Amino acid sequence: MKRLWLVPVVAALVWAPCHGDTVTKTGTTAATFLSIGVGSRALGMGGAFVAVANDVSALYWNPAGTAHLASPEFMFSHNEWLADINFDYAATAIPVGERGVLGLSATFLTMGEEPVRTVLQPEGTGELFDAGSYAMSLGYSMMLTDRFSIGFCGKYVREYIKDCNSTGFAMDVGTLFETQWRGLMLGMSISNFGTKLQMAGNDVLVQVDPDPTQEGNNENINANIALDKFDMPLVFRVGLAMDVLRDVAGNSLLVSMDALHPNDNTEAMDFGVEYGLADRLFLRAGYKSAFMKDSEEGLAAGLGLSLPILGSANLKLDYAYQSFGRLEQAHRVSILISAI
Secondary structure (H helix, E strand, O other): OOOOOOOHHHHHHHHHHHHHOOOOOHHHOOHHHHHHHOOOHHOOOOOOOOOOOOOOOOOHHHHHHHHHHHOOOOEEEEEEEEHHEEEEEEEEEEHHHHHOOOEEEEEEOOOOOOOOOOOOOOOOOEEEEEEEEEEEEEEEEOOOOOOOOEEEEEEEEEEEEEEEEEEEEEEEEEEEOOOOOOOEEEEEEEEEEEEEEOOHHHHEEEEEEOOOOOOOOOOOEEEOOOOOOEEEEOEEEEEEEEEEEOOOOOOEEEEEEEEEEEEEEEEEEEEEEEEEEOOEEEEEEEEEEOOOOOOOEEEEEEEEEEEEEEEOOEEEEEEEEEEEHOOOOEEEEEHHHHHH
C-alpha cells in the first residue's frame, strides 16, 4: 500500500514526454458539454475528485461516492460559462436504507437567441435561433463491503440548434475503495459510455431532382442531408486521495490526484488540495489538465463555508476560480444542502 503513491507519479513521467507529436482528436465528439466539471468544491481542487467523491456532486465525478452518504443532499450550481453561455447543474441523492442510494441530476447548457446570418445577408435575415444541450441522469450506488462501493448512472442526452436536434443515451460507472493504510482512497470511473449522436431535423431537409437528365420528372423531391454520427466524450479516470491530517481533531488536509484518458484529447492529470478549519472554513487549490497538449486550463482555487441551518440541516457555499489562458477565466458558485 505504501507504494501506491508511485502510480500517478510513474504515469506522469510516462505520459509527459509522449505528447510532442500526438494527435489530440479535439473536436471529434458531440455533447462536449458533458466534459464540463460540476461543483465548485471539486473544481477548486482542479477537478481531482474521482477518489474524493463524498458529496452529491459524485454523481458526475464518480457515482460510487454517493453510497457513502448517510442523509439526503441537494446541490445547485450556476455558472456564466465562456462566450456568454450559461451552464447550470442540479443534483440530489437520497439514501434508501440498506438498499443503497438513489441519485438524480440535470445539466443544462444554454444561450440567448441570436440572429440568423447568411452570406447574402450578413446583418441578419430577421429570423432568430437558439442552441443548447441538456442531460438528465438517474443514478444508483451501494456499499458492497464496508470499504468498497460501486455506482451507476444512466443518462439521457439531447443537443439542439435551430430546427435540428440529436438525442442519445449514455452510462457512467464508478468504484471507490478505502484502503487500510491511513484512509487512502482509490477511485475509478468511466463516464459517457453510450450511443453516437446525429443531428436531424427540418434544417437538413432539401429538395432535389433525383435525375436531372430525365425530362418531365418531379424536380422537387424531399430529401435529407446525411450528417455524420459522433461519439460522446468518453473519459476514464483513476485517482488517489487522502486526508493527511486525519488524526488532528477539527482540521483536515485533503490531497488528491487523478489521471485521465479521454477519447477526444491526450492523457492528462489533475491535482488538488483542500484545507479544512474546524469543519467550517475550507481553502482549496489545484491544477487541471497537466500534460494535456494545447490545454488552456491550468490553475484553480476556491473556498467554502459550511453553516448549520434550521437546526437539522447544513448549508455549504462554495466558490471556485479557474484559469482558461487566452479564454480568460471562469467563476463558479455552488450551494449544497444536506440533512444532519
